[in-house]
Amino acid sequence: EADIYQTPRYLVIGTGKKITLECSQTMGHDKMYWYQQDPGMELHLIHYSYGVNSTEKGDLSSESTVSRIRTEHFPLTLESARPSHTSQYLCASSEWFSGSSSETQYFGPGTRLLVL
Amino acid sequence: QKEVEQNSGPLSVPEGAIASLNCTYSDRGSQSFFWYRQYSGKSPELIMFIYSNGDKEDGRFTAQLNKASQYVSLLIRDSQPSDSATYLCAVNFMYSGGGADGLTFGKGTHLIIQP
Numbered sequence: 668e669a670d671i672y673q674t675p676r677y678l679v680i681g682t683g684k685k686i687t688l689e690c691s692q693t694m695g696h697d698k699m700y701w702y703q704q705d706p707g708m709e710l711h712l713i714h715y716s717y718g719v720n721s722t723e724k725g726d727l728s729s730e731s732t733v734s735r736i737r738t739e740h741f742p743l744t745l746e747s748a749r750p751s752h753t754s755q756y757l758c759a760s761s762e763w764f765s766g767s768s769s770e771t772q773y774f775g776p777g778t779r780l781l782v783l
Numbered sequence: 784q785k786e787v788e789q790n791s792g793p794l795s796v797p798e799g800a801i802a803s804l805n806c807t808y809s810d811r812g813s814q815s816f817f818w819y820r821q822y823s824g825k826s827p828e829l830i831m832f833i834y835s836n837g838d839k840e841d842g843r844f845t846a847q848l849n850k851a852s853q854y855v856s857l858l859i860r861d862s863q864p865s866d867s868a869t870y871l872c873a874v875n876f877m878y879s880g881g882g883a884d885g886l887t888f889g890k891g892t893h894l895i896i897q898p
Contacts (some may be wrong), residue, residue, distance in 0.1 A: 757827075
């Protein structure tokens with residue numbers, strides 16, 4: 668089981684502010700992900716990383732950016748928050764099992780963002 | 784196109800009965816399949832995974848995989864009100880070169896266990 672931490676858990680902020688959502692994992696997983704999920708709706712992949720210095724955009728276009736300078740850390744930044752950014756943001760990391768050629772994802776607790 | 788299809792529900796099951804959740808996927812070459820449970824306002828948690836055709840049992844949960852039919856299901860025996868949640872099916876689609884391309888999630892099935 669992976670240990671994944673996200674901070675803050677809840678954030679209320681005004682329009683136009685710059686915010687960074689933190690995500691850290693202690694399992695040495697190479698692949699990490701950011702998902703966005705509105706209440707009662709499906710998961711949308713917004714960013715992922717294969718490892719240090721790797722960042723890729725996901726299926727859903729997002730105004731956020733990510734960085735991966737250290738294996739354990741994958742922060743997400745919004746330069747100028749807007750009410751449309753109000754959502755839950757979920758970080759995940761994955762473990763690769765070569766024997767079964769499969770990848771298992773583990774999720775952090777999430778950050779609930781409210782932009783006023 | 785990678786697709787994972789689930790009936791969104793809600794699926795209502797009386798307490799103590801068997802809840803059956805279904806999922807179909809588009810890529811016949813997919814190797815591994817996962818079921819996550821997500822309580823309202825919480826993050827998804829892994830319940831179980833299955834790689835081989837047939838059944839895999841873990842406590843009250845049984846995953847069933849039929850690769851020929853591109854179908855995976857989750858059975859919950861002796862359903863409890865605490866099982867009420869959204870259940871997400873996820874599939875590891877494979878690159879043509881053999882590497883896995885993350886997980887593709889279905890939209891989830893909302894399960895309600897009625898006391």
